[in-house]
Amino acid sequence: EIYCGSKSGFMTVVIDMKTSAVIYTEKGKKAESLDGFWKRKLRCKKPIEAVATDMGQAYISSVKQHAPKAKLVIDRFHVVKRFNEKLTEFRRELQNSMSNKNDAQYLKNTRWLLVSNPDRLDEQGQARLERALAANQPLAVVYYLKEKLRMLWSQPSKIEGERWLESWIDEANHSGIVMLEKFTKTLRKHKDGILAFYDERMNSGRVEGVNNRIKTLNKVAYGYRDWEFFELKIKASHEAKYRFSG
Numbered sequence: 001e002i003y004c005g006s007k008s009g010f011m012t013v014v015i016d017m018k019t020s021a022v023i024y025t026e027k028g029k030k031a032e033s034l035d036g037f038w039k040r041k042l043r044c045k046k047p048i049e050a051v052a053t054d055m056g057q058a059y060i061s062s063v064k065q066h067a068p069k070a071k072l073v074i075d076r077f078h079v080v081k082r083f084n085e086k087l088t089e090f091r092r093e094l095q096n097s098m099s100n101k102n103d104a105q106y107l108k109n110t111r112w113l114l115v116s117n118p119d120r121l122d123e124q125g126q127a128r129l130e131r132a133l134a135a136n137q138p139l140a141v142v143y144y145l146k147e148k149l150r151m152l153w154s155q156p157s158k159i160e161g162e163r164w165l166e167s168w169i170d171e172a173n174h175s176g177i178v179m180l181e182k183f184t185k186t187l188r189k190h191k192d193g194i195l196a197f198y199d200e201r202m203n204s205g206r207v208e209g210v211n212n213r214i215k216t217l218n219k220v221a222y223g224y225r226d227w228e229f230f231e232l233k234i235k236a237s238h239e240a241k242y243r244f245s246g
Contacts, residue, residue, distance in 0.1 A: 001013070001029040001054065001056065009028070010027070012024075012025065012026045013210070014034070017050075031062040047067070048070045051073065052202040053075060055190055071200055073200050074196070075202070076152075077207075079194060083183060084114075087146055088115065089179075090138075098136070106128075118147070141175050142179070169184045169187060169188070
């Protein structure tokens with residue numbers, strides 16, 4: 001799904017992971033938004049082998065209904081994104097609740113530092129991050145687990161990946177931090193889909209590139225009023241082959 005602003009709202013986009021072709025778009029983000037895609041799919045005899053999606057129940061239910069034999073992969077980008085959103089909320093709550101104004105000041109405007117890859121921070125950014133984490137132990141714990149979560153998809157095998165995930169869940173449950181404990185339930189719910197990455201090795205890099213170009217198109221045009229024209233612009237911008245691969 002892509003949010004294209006208040007004028008266009010949400011859009012559902014289906015992309016061929018092999019070719020990066022945009023093969024389907026529709027307004028909204030409900031399960032019904034994929035109905036047109038499944039009707040088109042009936043004309044293609046080759047079965048869908050795997051689907052990468054976010055953790056939204058609407059898309060998951062639609063895939064399970066129409067492609068029950070397909071491997072369902074919960075996209076790692078969206079798992080990390082969801083956790084970063086929780087981290088941002090947690091940081092804001094901490095800052096507002098801190099009585100020591102000096103310590104609270106260290107947390108101000110640190111959202112980008114906390115959700116970014118630490119390897120991409122310059123020396124000044126790293127110093128600010130270290131001060132923020134030193135000012136609040138719970139925030140340091142959440143940040144540490146954020147970094148550990150990112151490493152979940154870098155394990156040598158699916159078995160090791162599962163061990164890493166279980167270790168993460170155990171640490172979170174013993175942290176005494178409610179936000180982390182709640183997030184473990186999300187990971188438990190989607191455990192099979194998260195670990196399915198090790199079966200298919202599907203990467204969202206291409207998808208995010210396509211999504212960003214669609215957002216740029218919409219921004220440049222200040223939101224398209226003609227949906228069919230917007231679809232044509234999207235497909236033309238990606239030089240899509242409007243057929244299912246294979």
